[in-house]
Amino acid sequence: MGLSSPGIGSGIDVNTIVSKLMAVESAPLADYDKKSASYLSQVSAYGNMSSTLGAFQSAVSSLTSSNTFQTMLTAPGDTSILTATATSAAVANSYKINVSQIASAQTLASGGYKTTTAAIGTGAKTTINFALGTVSGGTFGLTGTQLGASLSTGGLTPGALTVNGTAIATDGTTRSARLLADAINAKSTTTGVSAKAAATVTSATLFGSGGASTFGAIDTTAGGTYSLTVGGVEIARQEAGVAGGSGVSAASIDAALTGNTSVARALADANITVTGSAADGTLQFTNADGSNIAVAEAVSGDVSGGLGNTAGTTNIGSSTTAVSSISLISADGSPISVGGTNPAGAGLSAGVGGAYLGASFTADPDRTSGNIVIDSSNNTLAGIVAAINKGNFGVTASIVSDGSTGTGATPNRLVLTSSATGVSSTMKITLAGSGGEAPDPDLVSLLGYDPAGDQNLAQKTAAANTKATVNGIDVTSTTAGISGAISGVTISTLKPGTTTLNVSKDSSSLTTSVTSFVKAYNDLNTALSQLGAYDADTKTGGPLLGDSTLRNLQASIRRNLSSSLTGLQGTNLTNLSQIGVSFQKDGSLTLDTTKLQKAVDANYGDIAGLFAAVGRGTDPDIKFVSSTAKTGAGDYAIDITRLASQGVLQGTTKLPAETTIDADTTWTVTLNDTVPTNVNNTATISLPAGTYNPSQLATLLQSTINGVSAFSSAGSTVTATVGDDGTLKLLSTKYGSKSNIHITNATGTQVSAVFGSGGSVDGVDVAGTIGGYSATGDGQTLTGAPGGPVDGLKLTVAGDAIGSRGTFGFSQGYAYQLNNLASTYLGSSGIIASRTTGLNKSVADIAKQKDAFSARLTDIEKHYRDQYTALDTSIASMNTTASFLTQQFAAMAKG
Template sequence: MASTSGISAGGGALDVNAIVDKLMQSEMRPLASYDKKTASFQAKLSAYGALSGAIGKFQSSLGNLTSVSSFKSLSTKVGDETVLTASASGKASAGNYNINVSQMAQAQSLTSKGMASTTSSVGLGGKTTLFFQFGSTSGSFGVNATKLSSTVLSGGIGNGSLILNGTAIPTDGSTNSARALADAINGKSVTTGVTATATATTTADNLFAGTGDVATGADGTYALTVGGIQIAAQGANVAAGAGVTAASIDAALAGPGAVATALADANITFTGTAASGDLKFTRADGSNIAVTETVSGSVGAVTGGIGKAAGSINGGFHVVAGSNVVLSSSGGQIKVGGTNPALAGLTAGSSGSYNGASFTMDATQPAMSVVIDNTNNTLQGIRDAINKAGGGVTASIISDGSAVPNRLVLTSTKTGEKSSMRITLSGENGDPPDAALNDLLGYDPGAAQNMTQTAAAQNTKLTVNGIDIASASNNISDAIQGVSLTVTKTGTTSLSVNKDTSTLKTNIEGFVKAYNELNKNIKEMISYDPETKKAGALQADATAQGVQSQLRRLLGSTLTGQSSDMNTLSALGLSIDKTGNMSLDNTKLQKAIDQNFNAIVGMFAAIGSASDSQVNFVSSTAATKPGTYNLDVTAMATQGALTSDAALPANVTIASNTMWSVALNDTTPSNTKNIASVNIPAGTYSREDLAKVLQSAINGISSFSAAGSTVAASINADGKLVLSSAKYGSDSNISISDGSGTTFSSLFGSATPVKGTDIAGTINGQPVIGKGQTMTGSPGSTIEGLKIEVTGGSAGSRGTVSFTQGYAYQLNNLATSFLDSKGLLGSKTESINNSIKDVAKQRQRFADGLEVIEKRYRAQYSRLDASLARMASTQNYLNQQLAQIAANR
């Protein structure tokens, strides 16, 4: 308020400020009542805030009890955690397991030949497309050694001659056959990772060509042995044709008889005949075969025999047939060393490739295509282009320090034996791919392997209680139901899975503690303490009492959908006394855990189940009512699809540079993210292989995978090609238009895309909202918010869907309703805030009126003060005049 000085009149004056201040103090007295109202409202608001905080704290304690998995938690104990770690979900069952891990999963890695520079151009720069496909490779990986030399066959391999992957292979004079060498190598396979197989030993194709009749003189004898087994013999004085002949040799071999039996016992087989000159002997295990003609007598006492015409002198004959070994590894290169590895038919250095292998494409793995041209045809450019593609391969460059040190290394982003790579190259407009690029990057396990495999794609292999398990990953979730294993090394360990009752008890004890704390807070807020003579902040408050009453009523209710022996809190040993305090009987709780462990989840959480195995409960809302409902499906969800109008031929050729524009699960209006150009690898395919190629190529588009869109390709019973979106419902669709190369119509004809449809039906005869394969109860119905998924089967009656709400779930919903802006406390708090605002507005209006009153008072008393001043001045003037008159007398 303003202030002015009083106007003096003679010796006195009016103190306007003091007068106005006194008057305004009286006028301002009603402001205190406004402040008192505001303080009262704020105290109430603070009390409701404290109550809301207590309810919120209680609600947070319900988290573990509303989660279904919390009640099915199991603990795991691993004997040797250096081998693996484990965790169990609610789907697991208690049990004990012995686990032996024999192999770890790994990704395939390929290395190119060395290049002098990483920035020099590779090839001529013509457009070449790299296609990466993924699948499994059959066949052995390793090294084919050359045949053992005659020196080895007679004298063996000296010790120290051969080292494999850093381990010396023990050899000596007895290591004189492929069989013996293989045995020596396999004796060290645990440390080398290399196994050896001896190839079959076979005698020369023309060994018996020109075999002549044997004749012996007076002192001559003749014997033919194969592998130490006598095949034929002739004494002295036997004329040519009367003893050993090609025909007699064949007769002895044909059996039955001692010769045939002895050969079979020695694992020696034969083909051809001596008479025709193509007789060959074979030992499948790679042992040597010695063929010997032993003669005696004077010179010329024996004529004829192997390779000698009748009458030609036979001075005896001996030859040893040997074979070679084939080395195999788990897929990595084999490093060969030693003082003389050539004796074993091997060359020093690292090497290895697939032998007699074949590649089978896995259509479930997205393919990847990369274009190389004159803008990126360097080692660095190729690396960057592959990495930018963001597919199933990563690329890097390593330098090995050699004269041509730079090598491109390609590694699959996935582990597992079905993630092996095949890299094919295609040119543009029917032209072949760039020869230099093909020589650098082409890789087909069943054909040219221009890159070197340094690590093979392989699965984790283990046994669980003696049962063989294979997994593409070292993280295994399907070996033991509900148990996830993370393998860290090979080895053996035990695993035990047990019910985790301690966690359940802790959660229930936490619930009791939290509820009692909330109950205490509410009691203190609404009660009067006669000892301190203080009332609670919300004494006799209907809202607070309503909160208390609803909580107690819910906890004292009987659950719907639970068995009669497990539908009240008392079944778990929980009870509430007359003061509202909750207590826990641990003995009764333990009995419930022991006898009804699986039913406890329904006491606290919201759970749903279906009688049909192809119907899954998904979720519910606070509005969903407990009960058992009949499910009827009137129309199953379908997928968008495109089917060729005629059967495909047995073999289909895709031209180079074939590119189609594919729209997958596109929207209205269209979204460019749902449309992409798809490169189809050139080649001639069977119908089934073409389906795999198309599926893999489309699913390899990064924008599709980012949107979660995939396709499945197949050949139906009529031989027609079918492309379908993996998505169900009205948002599922696929369409294709031509780009270049082989046309879409050449495969599909005039086929028209068919859009998917949503599931339709009712739950308990009430309407639902169908979306894809899910059905959700409509608002306002007893099934509101009940969401289920129908994954298969057919239209018609599909059994029942049951839903129950446990105490913790209902309490959580109740707490949410209390705290909601439109709920019991939320609306009350909002009302109080509005009242505080109204009082503040009233106070402001009153305060604004006080300024007007003060101005009026000041104006009135200022005028009065002025009047008095004028009167005082007149009085002074008169006094002066009168005084002057008196003086003049």
């Protein structure tokens, strides 16, 4: 390829000429760059706008909830006793609270087993039912036997008895059940155990038995005297020289004890009551407080007849003392430890124990009930634990080892704990065999537990409620938390004790929220103003000077803040100036804290409506749930054409006094099923065999169905009630078209035996209009349909009235409106993103135009170079010819 040096032959500077020509031709490139830079500057400015507006939205989004402006403060005097939280429903006040007991769950433990894998019983199929409920009546403790014979004369030596590790103060004067009970009760604060003495009753054979009198008529004709005393009260006396039958006899004793006699009055004063009669040998004396009753015959000289002696039989005198027994009562249902050097003298056995005495058990229909089946595949401690825990019906099982070792050691104990606290969490465990067979006796020995009957498991911790007083009013709770005792306040108890609780308005937090709103607006206003500002001194403008998007945003914000709110029923606050927020000349907001505090003092509960979305109805059974950005503020008439209902299975047959459920009875239950059907909404339940009264049957069905884990996980439960007509009704607790319950037979007792020919009726959704606009029902929830001002307004409709239900006012507070406004500008589909997309497209178009123009410049430059290269060549040729001619002419001249 040849070398090219334009201009050498002609002397013309082609490169310079072309370069200058191209400089002129490429001048428009700068315009492209300038225009692109302008667009990119706007893109950057919109990025700043988006960032600033996003920060503003973050600041005001937390102010769109009414709870932000209605918080209440709680201040316990002693935070080691309780803590508390309060909602906007709380009332400022001071309360005195005494916590006497913290809720606990029941814990039961078995005896020891050598291993966790050894078979228990024969492996015969046994169904074990767990029910949770409440124990009423009776006590929890130990019942002693009659006090030691020597106690009535020698008392109980010091150190003879300890209760829960505390020595009971006894000595030679402790000679009766009453005195022993008094000694135990003196230490009840330390031991947590009280004592009750049983009534002292004299022997049933003291005066005879079987109708044969053994009290012979007293004969003192030989010169003797006779006296009979009971509890220190002389009830009969005979002087010397009285023949038998003429003085003291069974008949005379009965006469002395009957009616308002001096003897009867004296015995009453001594707290002694009389039953039976001496004449038929049934006379007995009772002291209800457990004091000893001494019955003595004092004889002098030659006397015949009397106690145990027929007429004519010599009486040498007698003395007998009736003593009683005591029972120990645990204050909190915990086991009682008995020890000391001579607990037997107190009628007690050394060791740890306790059981419910004289109690009854009532199953709680709101608690789940469940069955497990134990057979040869799982009849070990480990297998039983796994089966119970898999059942997930409110009882947790574990194995605890006491660490004992060596030959004959049985360290492993089955421990059962109710999953929830409260008195309604007490367990009742019943066992039933299969096919009419009895349950495995070894399993009964291990697990059988009935607070009203046999208790083969030992209670280690009783199910208990939290007990407290609030300003002297008794309150209870099944958990450590107490709610409802003080409106809007939830108390979490930590330990027993007395303290105060002060509830007050959180005006500081409200002021902070209002201040943060003002600051958020001012920060946004400053940033937006700078983006569209013009500097007259430098004659330069902000990157969005005159931009319509910026102007529209600023105008919308100011328009929202300057307008009064509508839809705020029952309040006088409709604009920000009423709480001290106002515009300044530069467009910023200022806050008058003094004016705000006055509004807090006068209208604390209404300030939230200025910022958040709130709804209030004239009908208290219609509640605001939520709204959307499309929901318009206003007052809307509520008209209900149909109330939501629940799915029901209604029996038609009056239940008999007792209904028998056969062994191996199973029913298939479908609860709150959907379309298409969901297999998790159907389950098979097992009903424990037994005989149930109507109330017990309702409780059984409710707890058993609610004990199905698939149902409870889905929030599906039922209630079972017996109506005034004696029929049984099962009701789904859900409302609407998704509420239904159906039961079919599987095995054992037929469903018709309980419900007769009763059928199931599915629930329906609420129906009606909001403000005359259509609405969609879902259960008890009514939601405004799209397209109207009530779009997205969601209300719950309770109560039992159809037709007009008053009006419902909905208001969009300033923070709520601005948060929604910001949302229209932000995000991938927002106005800013759309504007930025357009600008970036313009930049891309300019780049394409610039590339196309640059391509044209290459062609132009080539054209110029081609032209000037041709000219250069022509001139060079002409210069060569001129040089040749010059040489020729010169030569010719010389010639």
